[in-house]
Amino acid sequence: MITRNNLPTSFIPYKTLIICSNSLIGGGFLLSMGDIIPLLIGKGEKPQIWLQALVDSENKKFIPIVEASISKHPAVSIIETLGMLTINIQGTNILSVNKYDENSAEIDSIDLRSIGFNIHGTKTQLIIGNSTFSGNSMSGGGVLIGFDG
Amino acid sequence: MNNNIKNQELTTTTKVKGLLSYQSIGTLQQNYPLTELDFELIQNGKSQTNNWAHGISLATVGYSLGLFQNFFDANETISTSEWGALGVGIIFSFLLYIIGYFLPNKRKKVINNIKQHFIDAPKQQILMEQNNDNS
Numbered sequence: 001m002i003t004r005n006n007l008p009t010s011f012i013p014y015k016t017l018i019i020c021s022n023s024l025i026g027g028g029f030l031l032s033m034g035d036i037i038p039l040l041i042g043k044g045e046k047p048q049i050w051l052q053a054l055v056d057s058e059n060k061k062f063i064p065i066v067e068a069s070i071s072k073h074p075a076v077s078i079i080e081t082l083g084m085l086t087i088n089i090q091g092t093n094i095l096s097v098n099k100y101d102e103n104s105a106e107i108d109s110i111d112l113r114s115i116g117f118n119i120h121g122t123k124t125q126l127i128i129g130n131s132t133f134s135g136n137s138m139s140g141g142g143v144l145i146g147f148d149g
Numbered sequence: 150m151n152n153n154i155k156n157q158e159l160t161t162t163t164k165v166k167g168l169l170s171y172q173s174i175g176t177l178q179q180n181y182p183l184t185e186l187d188f189e190l191i192q193n194g195k196s197q198t199n200n201w202a203h204g205i206s207l208a209t210v211g212y213s214l215g216l217f218q219n220f221f222d223a224n225e226t227i228s229t230s231e232w233g234a235l236g237v238g239i240i241f242s243f244l245l246y247i248i249g250y251f252l253p254n255k256r257k258k259v260i261n262n263i264k265q266h267f268i269d270a271p272k273q274q275i276l277m278e279q280n281n282d283n284s
Contacts, residue, residue: 144163
């Protein structure tokens, strides 16, 4: 289980991570559920992604479906093309990450609704639950969206 | 509240409502159509050899308990033929267990059928609804 106090040893955050037009500067995470971090995107030759699916929201049970950009679930496929990493579930795109350089990357599209989270977005806006985020920035390694559930 | 957050410098985590979609991924595989007869055979379908092995091993244990007091009593001795009977009981029950293990039986047949079913039945990944008692 990936939490803020139990991050993968190989995880190195990007200095700048743009998530559907919103910038996380100096590390930081898109989302936390209690202490759990369902999505991590770190530096590497290709973007290093860890993704956990929420399988039981009442008991906060997660299963890892991607670890260090390797699929851990038969329904999940990962496609890499020239710095762009795309994650699909049953052929439907749930995440596309574009690496710009050593220190920055951008989430071009995201749709985590099939793995338990009402989060989807495009290059210009991020929709989370009943809120829309666009053009915002956050510095200092915080968490953009929290859910205590 | 917080419906449209645009071009802001955020310093704290934003709490949002309606974050959960109550969907997730799961694996589906066809059930094995277990009948009452299959269940009965799994419980009681071991080979006759096994039943004999059980019988002889129980008799051997009973016999050895009879010899037990002689073993600690200085006035009583255990004769060679008594040791022999005990040894034969142990060897026979052991051999029958071994033979029973390798002989085909109805229980093994059902278990192998179940194993084969789960090897052959295709697995399918599905999107599934989670329990949504909170909604």
